[in-house]
Amino acid sequence: MTGDTRRPHTGRRRNEAARRAILDVAVELLGRTDDAPVTIDTIAAAAGVGKQTIYRWWPSKGAVLLEAMAERAGHDIPVPDTGTLRGDLDEFLTATFRRAGMRLTATVLRHSMAEAQRDQHAREQMRAFVGARRDVLRGVLARARDRGEIAPDADLDLIVDQAYGVLWYRILTGHAPLGDADASRLARALSDQAAATLTP
Amino acid sequence: MTGDTRRPHTGRRRNEAARRAILDVAVELLGRTDDAPVTIDTIAAAAGVGKQTIYRWWPSKGAVLLEAMAERAGHDIPVPDTGTLRGDLDEFLTATFRRAGMRLTATVLRHSMAEAQRDQHAREQMRAFVGARRDVLRGVLARARDRGEIAPDADLDLIVDQAYGVLWYRILTGHAPLGDADASRLARALSDQAAATLTP
Amino acid sequence: MTGDTRRPHTGRRRNEAARRAILDVAVELLGRTDDAPVTIDTIAAAAGVGKQTIYRWWPSKGAVLLEAMAERAGHDIPVPDTGTLRGDLDEFLTATFRRAGMRLTATVLRHSMAEAQRDQHAREQMRAFVGARRDVLRGVLARARDRGEIAPDADLDLIVDQAYGVLWYRILTGHAPLGDADASRLARALSDQAAATLTP
Amino acid sequence: MTGDTRRPHTGRRRNEAARRAILDVAVELLGRTDDAPVTIDTIAAAAGVGKQTIYRWWPSKGAVLLEAMAERAGHDIPVPDTGTLRGDLDEFLTATFRRAGMRLTATVLRHSMAEAQRDQHAREQMRAFVGARRDVLRGVLARARDRGEIAPDADLDLIVDQAYGVLWYRILTGHAPLGDADASRLARALSDQAAATLTP
DNA sequence: TTTTAATCGAGACGGTACGTCCTGTCTTTCT
DNA sequence: AGAAAGACAGGACGTACCGTCTCGATTAAAA
Known part of the structure; x- marks a missing residue:
């Protein structure tokens, strides 16, 4: 294969430090409890960056916010492997609820979901983020099915x-916190639900 | 004994027609699919009303939107009485999902929830609205408990x-519609949860 | 002629106290040095009067302001009679400059003239007020002409x-105060001018 | 030695075309006979400019109007040099009255003076404008004094x-136009005043 | 004495302008 | 070519004011 399509890419290369600063500042500003709205000018100023540098790499404000959110809220929830569905769910939901229950993360999630309702780019990124998290949880359930812990007619997507x-309902309305006990109780209820057969 | 709560109230009285027009227009504009954001100027113009008339009675744009939403989305979901928890839940969730699944209502709910994340007044009204809807559903569950259909240690709030x-998760992320089958399956799962004792 | 078009005018009569309060308050507010604009709501509130009571009797804000101004600034400048033009002018201009030089009066005049540039009613009332004051001064000059103190070809209007x-120039621009010395010097210059013949 | 006042001034530079358009439009709108008040929104729209671009460079509406006025009304009145005070005054006042007597200019002057009574910034700019015009006329008088045409005790400021x-009195009240004859007669009267000694 | 009509204080109303804020683009200079 | 700085068009925000329109209460002449 001779076709070397490598383009030399003349000119200055993207400044990775700026990218980091922008996303970090975005999370920090999104996480503020005071209702001061997060603006592009604020982000740019706090990150020591020109506005154009933001718009060169992201299509809209919402896109920046959502990427910042996804970075923070998506990673480092380990996929458990306790051997039972109930155990796996308990561990996974506890870790997930703990993370989402942190004040900073919760605020970031709230405002990101709000942004996703207005900004088309944010909407798509939220869709991708949510899909990725769902896939992880579905993976846990699929493993349990392979172990025979799940009724064949169970609706895993509903679970x-x-x-x-x-999680989202509590974060968005704030009517109740996300506690460990809730995670455990929910884990138990959902594993029971997954195991139940449809025939009454 | 007639309660003498007579207040003299000198001066012109609030124009009820204007109030209606504002809320109706708000819902109509909120429900538009095109992502044109709903503006106070737009509401005022479309309702044939001065902006000040809006700000005289509502503290912020979000407050208007939320009141309009609550009026539309809260009412006329009948409280069922089939005699069984599962039947009641099925009926209630089916009606609720159907209503929330309507394109107009769903759009209104989406943007209302988004608004509630930025606007303090909207936030409080969303809290009240959500609380009221929860109370209705809790009432259904409480009746079932009185009939002995619910385990004593069941966590009704979690249900x-x-x-x-x-409902909200699907509306906000749009990853799946709200169908009748979903409502029924969820009704069954939740009534089973409610009935289950902790000691398996 | 039998047509008696007299309409008896049943109903409540105009409240003179309210009229006085409105004009007094108008002068007081107009005379404030702080640049807070004088509004109808402010006048009504300070006079303890409903807005409609103002608009029942005056066609616009400017009309109220101008009437208030004319009342204050027009009267009680006595028409002098010293026997000579120079003496009359000195007395008249000194009294006029003293009155117009008062801080309160000057501020009222300034804002009245400004109002007269925007409000049609105010404009007409200013025209009438200015015309009346001019007539008084022309009267002084006419008397002097009858005494033979004035050249036949003198342009009294220009004087x-x-x-x-x-007077107005200094009040409006504020570049110099209106002093007694100015009045006297001007009186002398103008009486000389009136006496001079055109043929050099 | 070249003064090195080099300021790097990064960022986009002020758009001179926008500045011109704003001032031109301001004059044009100020000069309209219909009494529609001149609005910042109107100026911005007619100049094809955002409102913020106006407020970035001028502190208030009045400041824009006054700058536009000063540009139009101040320039191109030549300083005469006929050799005699009376000739200079005649030429200067005739040119000045002609300019101020133009319908457009008169309207602009009227509304500018009105604005200067309400707007602090406009007030200061009016002060500067009036001062500059006075200085020019004082210059004419000063030259005549050097030629010995003026009495030592003459009050040049009063002249x-x-x-x-x-000029202003007629423009603002509109009780009489500003004609060439008025200018000439006034020139003669004022030159006589300047020449007269106090002790006749 | 009752009726009728006009005025009053209070205050909501439609409309318009204000001056601020924010978005996403464009321009300039430097690296 | 990328970056910081920052001006730009456009447009929404929430406030202020104008002049009009109720509302119930008051006051005076007419019936």
């Missing part, structure tokens, strides 16, 4: 929705 | 959270 | 304009 | 005040 539904 | 959690 | 021109 | 006083 995933129940888990993340409780 | 309510799952029901509305699934 | 009047010079006198009031200096 | 200047009479000239501009008549």
Whole structure:
């Protein structure tokens, strides 16, 4: 194969430090409890960056915010392997709820979801983020199915929705916190639900 | 004894027609699919009303939107009475999902929840709205408990959270529609949860 | 002629106290040095009067302001009679400059003239007020002409304009105060001017 | 030695075309006979400019209007040099009255003076404008003094005040136009005043 | 004495302008 | 070519004011 399509890319290369600063500042500003709205000018100023540098790499404000959110809220929830569905769910939901229950993360998630309702780019990124988290949880359930812990007619997507539904609903309305006990109780209820057969 | 709460109230009285027009227009504009954001100027113009008339009665744009939303989304979901928890839940969730699944209502709910994340007044009104809907569903569960259909240690709040959690989660992320089958399956799962004792 | 078009005018009569309060408050507010604009709401509130009571009797804000101004600034400048033009002018201009030089009056005049540039009613009332003051001064000059103190070809209108021109110019631009010495010097210059014949 | 006042000034530079458009539009709108008040929104729209671009460079509406006025009304009145005070005054006042008597200019002057009564910034700019015009006329008088045409005790400021006083007084009240004959007669009267000694 | 009509204080209303803020683009200079 | 600085067009925000329109209460002449 001779076709070397490598383009030399003349000119200055993207400044990775700026990218980091922008995303870090975005998370920090999004996480503020005071209702001061997060603006591009604020982000640029706090990151010591020109506005154009932001718009060169992201299509809109929402896109920046959502990428910042996804970075923070998506990673480092380990995929558990306790051997039982209930154990796996308990561990996973506890870790997930703990993370989402942190004040900073919760605020970031709240405002990101709000942004996703207005900004098309943010909407798509939220879709991708949510899809990725769902896939992880579905993976846990799929493993349990392979172990025979799950009824063949169980609606796994609904179970995933129940888990993340409780999480987002509480974060967005703030009517109750996300506690460890809630995670455990929910884990038990959902594993029971997954095991139940449809025939009454 | 007639309660003499007579207040003299000198001066012109609030124009009820204007109030209606404002809320109606707000819902109509909120429900538009095109992502043109709903503006106070737009509402005022479309309702044939001065901006000050809006700000005289509502503290912020979000407050208007939330009141309009609550009026539309809260009412006319009947409280069922089939005699069984599962039947009641099925009926209630089916009606609720159907309503929330309507394109107009869903759009209104989405943007209302987004607004509630930025606007303090909207936030409080969303809290009240969500609380009222939860109370209705809790009432259904409480009646079932009186009939002995519910385990004494069941966490009713968590059950309510799952029901509305699934609803909001799907509306906000749009990853799946709210179908009748979903409502029924969820009704069955939740009634089973409620009935289950902790000691398996 | 039998047509008695007298309409008896049943109903409540105009409240003279309210009229006085409105005009007094208008002068007081107009005379404030702080640049807070004088509004109808402010006048009404300070006079303890409803806005409609103002608009029932005056066609616009400017009309109220101008009437208030005219009341204050027009009266009680006595028409002098010293026997000579120079003496009359000195007395009249000194009294006029003293009155117009008072801080309160000056501020009222300034803002009235400004109002007269925007408000049609105010404009007409200013025209009438200015005309009346000019007539008084022209009267002084006419008397002097009857005494033979004035050249036949003197332009009395121009002399009047010079006198009031200096007054308004200084009030409006504030570049110099209106002092007694100015009045006297101007009186002398203008009486000389009136006496001079055109043929050099 | 070249003064090295080099300031790097990074960033986009002020758009001179926008500045011109704003001032031109301001004059044009100020000069309209219909009494529609001149609005910042109107100026911005007619100049094809965002409102912020106006407020970035001028502190208030009045400041824009006054700068536009000063540009139009101040320039191109030549300083005469006929050799005699009377000739100089005649030429200067005739040119000045002609310019101020133009319908457009008169309207602009009227509304500018009105604005200067309410707006602090406009007030200061009016002060500067008036001062500059006075200085020019004082220059004419000073030259005549050097030629020995003026009495040592003449009050030159009062003479200047009479000239501009008549101008503004007529423009603002509109009780008489500014004609060439008025200018000439005033020129003669004022030159006589300047020449007269106090002790006749 | 009752009726009728006009005025009053209070205050909501439609409309318009204000001056601020924010978005996403464009321009300039430097690296 | 990328970056910081910052001006730009556009447009929404929430406030202020104008002049009009109720509302219930008051006051005076007419019936």
